[in-house]
Amino acid sequence: MTTAGTDTAMLRVTGLTKTYSLGTSWLSRLTSRGSTTLTALDGVDLDLRPGEILALVGESGSGKSTLAKILVGSTAATSGEVRHRGASAPARRDKESSRRVQMVFQDPYSSLNPRLTVGAMLAELLLLHRVVPRREVRTESVRLLNLVGLEEDVLGAYPSQFSGGQRQRLAIARALAVRPDVLIADEPVSALDVSVQATILELFADLRARLGLSILFIAHNLAVVQHLADRVAVMYLGRIVEVAPTAQLFAAPRHPYTRALIDSIPRMTEGSVNDEFELDGEPPSPYDVPAGCRFHPRCPLAGDICRANDPPLLAVGPAHQSACLKAGELALIPLPEPTQEHA
Amino acid sequence: MPGATAQTAARRASHVPVQPGVPLLSVQDLTIGIRGSAGRSVAIVEGVSFDVAPGQRMGIVGESGSGKSLTLRAIAGLLPKPVEVLSGRVEYGGADLLTMPAKKRRTLMGPEIAMIFQEPMTALNPVVRVGDQIAEGPRRHLGMSAKEAGELAVSMMARTGIPDPRRRARAYPHELSGGLRQRIMIAMAVSCGPRLLLCDEPTTALDVTVQLQVLRLLERLCSDTGTSLVFVTHDLAVINQTCSELAVMYAGHIVESGRVAEVFRQPRHPYTRGLLESAPDFDRPDRELIPIPGFPPNVADRPAGCPFAPRCGYVRDHCTEAMPPLAEVAPGRLSACYESDRLTEVLA
Numbered sequence: 229m230t231t232a233g234t235d236t237a238m239l240r241v242t243g244l245t246k247t248y249s250l251g252t253s254w255l256s257r258l259t260s261r262g263s264t265t266l267t268a269l270d271g272v273d274l275d276l277r278p279g280e281i282l283a284l285v286g287e288s289g290s291g292k293s294t295l296a297k298i299l300v301g302s303t304a305a306t307s308g309e310v311r312h313r314g315a316s317a318p319a320r321r322d323k324e325s326s327r328r329v330q331m332v333f334q335d336p337y338s339s340l341n342p343r344l345t346v347g348a349m350l351a352e353l354l355l356l357h358r359v360v361p362r363r364e365v366r367t368e369s370v371r372l373l374n375l376v377g378l379e380e381d382v383l384g385a386y387p388s389q390f391s392g393g394q395r396q397r398l399a400i401a402r403a404l405a406v407r408p409d410v411l412i413a414d415e416p417v418s419a420l421d422v423s424v425q426a427t428i429l430e431l432f433a434d435l436r437a438r439l440g441l442s443i444l445f446i447a448h449n450l451a452v453v454q455h456l457a458d459r460v461a462v463m464y465l466g467r468i469v470e471v472a473p474t475a476q477l478f479a480a481p482r483h484p485y486t487r488a489l490i491d492s493i494p495r496m497t498e499g500s501v502n503d504e505f506e507l508d509g510e511p512p513s514p515y516d517v518p519a520g521c522r523f524h525p526r527c528p529l530a531g532d533i534c535r536a537n538d539p540p541l542l543a544v545g546p547a548h549q550s551a552c553l554k555a556g557e558l559a560l561i562p563l564p565e566p567t568q569e570h571a
Numbered sequence: 572m573p574g575a576t577a578q579t580a581a582r583r584a585s586h587v588p589v590q591p592g593v594p595l596l597s598v599q600d601l602t603i604g605i606r607g608s609a610g611r612s613v614a615i616v617e618g619v620s621f622d623v624a625p626g627q628r629m630g631i632v633g634e635s636g637s638g639k640s641l642t643l644r645a646i647a648g649l650l651p652k653p654v655e656v657l658s659g660r661v662e663y664g665g666a667d668l669l670t671m672p673a674k675k676r677r678t679l680m681g682p683e684i685a686m687i688f689q690e691p692m693t694a695l696n697p698v699v700r701v702g703d704q705i706a707e708g709p710r711r712h713l714g715m716s717a718k719e720a721g722e723l724a725v726s727m728m729a730r731t732g733i734p735d736p737r738r739r740a741r742a743y744p745h746e747l748s749g750g751l752r753q754r755i756m757i758a759m760a761v762s763c764g765p766r767l768l769l770c771d772e773p774t775t776a777l778d779v780t781v782q783l784q785v786l787r788l789l790e791r792l793c794s795d796t797g798t799s800l801v802f803v804t805h806d807l808a809v810i811n812q813t814c815s816e817l818a819v820m821y822a823g824h825i826v827e828s829g830r831v832a833e834v835f836r837q838p839r840h841p842y843t844r845g846l847l848e849s850a851p852d853f854d855r856p857d858r859e860l861i862p863i864p865g866f867p868p869n870v871a872d873r874p875a876g877c878p879f880a881p882r883c884g885y886v887r888d889h890c891t892e893a894m895p896p897l898a899e900v901a902p903g904r905l906s907a908c909y910e911s912d913r914l915t916e917v918l919a
Contacts, residue, residue, distance in 0.1 A: 287778035288749075391866045421634035422805060426849040426862035448779060451808070451851035455860060478856070492783040494808035496835065496852040506787075507780045509734070510750045 237311070238410055238442040239276040239299060239329070244308035245269050245466075246294050266514050268294040270466035270522075272308070273541060276410065281436055281443045283453040283474070285489070286463030287511050292446045295463075296412045299444065300331045313409070327357055330403035334415040336395030340387040346373070346398060347383035353405040372401045375438075376431060393424035400431065404439075411435075414446045429456050450493050454478055459547075462486045465514060465522045468541055472548040482550040484527045484558055491564075505561075521553065529554045593665060594622035595799050596646065596767055601659035603641050603650065612657055615870050616641050616823045619659075620897070623816075625766065628793065628800040630814035630831065632807055632846070636867055637820040639803045643769050646801070647686045648676055663767070682712045685760035689772040691752035695744040701755045702728070702740025708763045727758040731788055750781035754788070761792055768793065770802045774809065786813055807850055811835065819843045822868055822878035825897055829904040837917045839906040841883045847918060877908070885910040 246269040269291045276282050284292050297303040299310060301321035310317045317325055333339040341349060350369040354360055360368045370380045376397040387395055396416060403411055413432065417425040433456060435441055447453050453460055453474070460477045462470040462485065470483035481487040484505075491505045507526045512518055521539055524530040533553055541551040552558065598621050604614035616638035623629050633639040644650050646661050648668065661668045663684065668676055680686075688694040696704055705727055706720035715723065721740070728736035731754040744752055753773060760768060770789070774782040790813060793800050802813055810817055811831055818828040819842065827840035838844040845863035852858060865882040868874060874881055876891040883890065889909055897907040908914070 287780065393866060421867075422807070422846060423634060423849045423863035424866065426851075426860040429851075429860065430862065449851075450779070451853040454853060454856045455851045475856070478853075488780055492779045493853045494782070494786070494806060494812050495854060496808045496811055496847075496850070497854040506783065510748050510781055511778070 237275040238278045240311040241272055241274045242309045244272040245306045247306050267466050267517055272468055274461055274468055276442050276444055278442055279440045280458045281445055281456055283457035283460045284446045285453055289511055289514055290463040291466040292463055293414055296414050296446055299412055300329050301326050327406040328408055329410040330408040332399050332403050332413040332416045335419050336392055336399050339399055342387055345384050345386055350405055357406045372405055376401045392420050396428050411441050411443045465517055469551045476548055482544045482555040483552045484529050485523050595625045596623040597662040599660040602657040603645050604657050605653050613871055619825050621818055623799050625799055626797045628814040629816045630810035631803045631818050632810050633820035638823040639820045640771055643771050643803050647769055681708045682763040683765055684767045685765040686769040687756050687760050687773045689775050691756045697744055700741050705759045705762050712763050727762050731758045750777055753785055767799045772804050822873055826907045839900050839911045839914050840908045841885050842879045885913055
């Protein structure tokens with residue numbers, strides 16, 4: 229316990245790095261030509277505020293899921309620090325600290341034990357963590373189920389008897405059983421059908437309002453993020469490249485990668501066309517992060533300064549941070565306006 | 572590269588002449604399912620009919636289990652056992668693909684009809700260099716020599732935007748990223764200059780910036796060569812950006828069809844409306860999402876009458892008695908709903 233009190237963040241991540249080295253046998257080290265170190269996280273700084281929904285977006289390989297794993301304590305960071313309510317979270321979590329941060333996974337089909345009934349699944353957690361005395365387990369289980377929109381009659385059922393959306397509700401109930409402060413949701417709706425997604429998004433918003441949960445919502449669908457999140461953090465190749473309140477990020481992105489993401493969103497409205505801010509190529513391999521700005525090989529604005537310097541995440545406006553040396557230049561290129569209704 | 576395309580076109584033995592006014596593809600009353608003994612067959616897709624004109628781009632949208640992928644696979648003759656076509660016709664240029672001898676049908680796959688799958692890693696042969704995989708079609712169907720076909724493969728890879736195609740042609744699928752693999756599959760599909768391209772969620776496994784590149788590529792290839800497209804996806808926004816016509820599938824039936832812009836503006840089936848209202852629209856962030864209550868019926872346990880009735884806000888007694896037929900509700904607009912006259916609201 230250090231310097232608690234002044235810290236307003238629910239979770240604060242500073243200088244977090246995570247590298248995986250592959251081929252650790254001496255033979256593979258002798259024979260390998262390229263780099264064998266995968267940099268999943270490369271100096272991540274991020275705050276999760278009390279009661280907010282913070283979305284974390286980025287493409288595959290950007291490090292979103294690695295960050296989630298470190299935050300719930302299922303893997304240890306290589307360096308850097310995670311603080312929870314101002315107190316340093318140990319790399320190896322004890323029962324109490326792991327209880328505080330809970331996770332909801334992407335695939336509700338593989339994240340629930342098929343051999344446990346709903347009642348047994350919840351009872352196990354409630355007893356292990358001594359959330360309630362044994363005689364109150366059933367009442368508490370029903371309370372949890374009601375919280376996620378399910379009824380008492382599902383207690384005896386197995387996960388296979390539920391649809392995808394209902395399974396995700398069960399997974400959320402399981403995460404809530406130990407009364408966490410923080411919920412980490414890793415792509416919780418991307419495995420669900422469109423018509424069901426909305427109900428689960430609604431549930432997250434509702435839980436935040438009713439329980440005051442802080443939610444880190446990892447997603448790649450920006451339309452979903454725009455609907456749910458208070459703030460958005462954009463990740464690219466192991467680093468946060470932009471953070472801003474949701475409306476501001478989408479209206480006035482100050483990092484070219486964010487801008488490209490927004491322009492790449494398939495649009496529902498006729499006449500809303502993506503402009504020419506299109507990226508070439510694909511995200512580079514995390515084995516070989518480009519020197520200078522990690523985005524410069526794909527960036528339409530990149531200049532010599534970008535190849536030479538690795539930009540830090542700096543304030544570019546109130547509550548708005550960007551890691552781009554040309555953030556000012558980008559601000560001068562307006563986003564295309566959707567042409568409305570020409571029926 | 573234009574040379575290669577002209578060469579492809581010239582070499583193509585035209586198996587099926589396209590007549591003006593005749594649809595390139597005509598799916599008629601297609602029922603797909605699992606045949607059981609003594610008439611106890613289970614239909615997964617029931618009575619699906621639609622036409623695709625030359626050069627037309629048709630999207631089929633639906634949730635998992637709606638039968639959209641099976642419909643596409645039935646056209647390509649790639650239904651997974653024990654699923655089979657139970658009845659109906661799939662006409663390509665007037666000839667029924669289903670009753671055609673298997674050998675003849677196979678000669679159409681590649682030069683006339685090609686398919687792009689969702690997951691390029693499982694659809695490509697892992698032990699054959701990608702250049703050789705692309706070259707296989709032109710060698711087999713267009714009678715090109717190995718050298719000619721290899722050159723065509725490289726130029727096709729260049730057309731699909733693969734950097735350094737000559738070197739990449741010698742790569743194996745596992746050495747390439749997801750986006751590059753999907754481009755290889757597209758290059759493979761278009762290498763014989765097909766007139767009909769079947770796409771099964773071709774961008775679902777891709778990142779959003781790469782998805783845009785692949786959609787633009789498909790669009791360009793189709794408009795360059797006048798190729799028709801049948802594009803299956805669960806993503807309405809992707810349909811909006813790729814297709815001109817749309818069919819919405821629910822529980823094995825087409826429940827609505829029409830021009831994309833018109834269906835989006837004024838859906839005439841409650842399910843379509845529900846889909847549009849429950850999907851977040853990036854251009855309208857303040858709009859409230861309205862989920863569709865309940866969930867789709869199990870294939871083996873579909874309700875009598877309209878399969879959407881249990882979830883429908885417009886339901887009346889007659890809805891649960893018989894499946895409403897897909898009928899014209901406006902010029903070029905079909906809806907399978909008894910209550911479609913009550914759905915005339917224009918979504919803002």
